Amino acid sequence: METLQVIERVARDAYGRLLSYLAVNWRDLGAVEDALGDAFVAALESWPGTGVPDKPEAWLVTAARRRLIDRARRTRISEDALPTLLAMSEDAQRLAAAGAVFPDERLRMLLLCTHPAIDAAMRTPLMLQTVLGIDAARIASAFIVKPATMSQRLTRAKAKIRAERLTFELPDAEQVPERLDAVLEAVYAAYGSGWEEPAIADCPRSSLAEEAIALGRLLLRFAPREPEVYGLLALMLHCEARRGARHDGEGNYVPLSEQACARWDRRLMLEAEQYLNAAAQAGRIGRFQLMAAIQSVHAQRLTTGRTEWEAIAHLYEGLVRISPTLGAYVGRAAAIAEAYGAARGLAWLEVIPAADVVSYQPYWALAGHLYKQLHRLAEARSAYSRAIGLSTDAAVRRYLGRQAAELEL
Structure with a gap:
């Protein structure tokens, strides 16, 4: 080498x-x-x-x-x-x-970044940079702020740690739950960042997803009674099980609904289900458990041959109630469209404030798909164009380009 x-x-x-x-x-x-x-x-x-x-x-x-x-x-x-x-x-x-x-010592570093003295809005970005090595520009993109702004905020957060000599020791047991949420969020954000990395030719950290999973396992040893830790691990493993099916032999992007189930990793799926079942024993539902449950329903296609979209739509409804994120809203609209028709899904998609989705690629990709189904061709072209411009994965851009080209046939 x-x-x-x-x-x-x-x-x-x-x-x-x-x-x-x-x-x-x-x-x-x-x-x-x-x-x-x-x-x-x-x-x-x-x-x-x-x-x-x-x-x-x-x-x-x-x-x-x-x-x-x-x-x-x-x-x-x-x-x-x-x-x-x-x-x-x-x-x-x-x-x-x-x-x-x-x-x-990464666990201690992660928990240090959740210290009450650190601005709550900066805890996840600080973990992503210091523990996982993600640069400020990519973190800024994830949080939809300017790179210079994120860099300044990170610098101030580190200066505060130095100036106040914040402790690097693990928190007391009663403090763990309140500080764990931010750690789980950072690990999930790292996995999401690593999810697309292998498709980026010049990416130096293609194993970021694997590192996020390793951190999830580390957290499990630290907090074995927290169901959301199990939920996050189940979520990441279900997604990881399908990594090899996301692209065909020629490198073309394959959406989940069109993936060949035979290419999914059964071992990882089984492990994910074990973690999800363990989480359910606690009787405390959370965001990551619901997200993992959605992926679990998708995984059932391997044995049933079909996707239970109504079940997925119901799970997204629960997710929106406890964690109303942009991704949850878009996911709900997509599931409703599959279960009850494109017009109904689009109605839910258009409820999302326009200002929130200006730079959110999944929104525009879904909008293009639904407009296309409803034969609203001009709107479909515009949505696909925006989705292509916001895509960082070349294979996804090519896929969306093919979808847009079909509008002209």
Whole structure:
């Protein structure tokens, strides 16, 4: 494997773990991010000549630690800085010598980002950047704000952690439920981001979905009695089970209703059902359990040969009541259209305020589909055009383009 590929793999697979390992010992997130970034640059400069070290992660931690020490000496941050960093160095050397992996401190980092002192609106973006390595521009896109605005907000959040020396310790048991929701939201957002990544040619973090699932399993060990953790895992696994069927042999996008069930991963579907059943035992329904239940109904097509759209529409109605998100509203309209006809589905779609859907691609893709069914061709063309312009997946753009072209036949 070429040096560049090794560095990319380590960045993809270990960035969140390395940053979290450094950050829980050194409270300045901005400084840790800079130091780790410098360490990767140093690897790009030196490894092609010296060769890839036996323990790349240990090398990167050592390089980052040296930069933090240099910074501490230059700025005289505090009397405790150097002893802390030296202890980190000794710990890193001990782990490297033993051939052990660095402790997975991502859970502590996730929960730190839910600290009550941090603005609730910034908790999920902060987790996405610090623990999962998603850049500010992509986070801004997900939250429909300007990249510069999101970058400024993230910088302020990190400065607050540093200035107030917020604790990195795990919260007490009674605090877990109130802080868990934001963590689940971040993991779900990460999975959603990773869902489309393999179709993006220049994406450096194609395993983000796998990392989100791993974090879900980590949360399950931490909060084994929280049904929404099981619900989120079930949701992600049901979606992951269909990843291989989303594109045909030529790379063309295949919508869920047209996918070949034989290409779905039965093992992942079975595991998802086990988690969903475990969640049901708690008797506390939540957003992720309902979303997983919707995917479970889709999965039943593998054995029944049909999709129970009325059941899906009812589940979406429950989802809208407890979690009225834009995605839930659009999903409800789509299910109603399948169950009761395009005109009825479109009526529910058009209830959504226009200002909310300006940049929401699923809305315009569904609108194009429903207008097409109702022979409202001019509106269908306009909707498909907007959906194509908002799509980041080239295969989806081609699919929508084919749908739009059929309007001219």
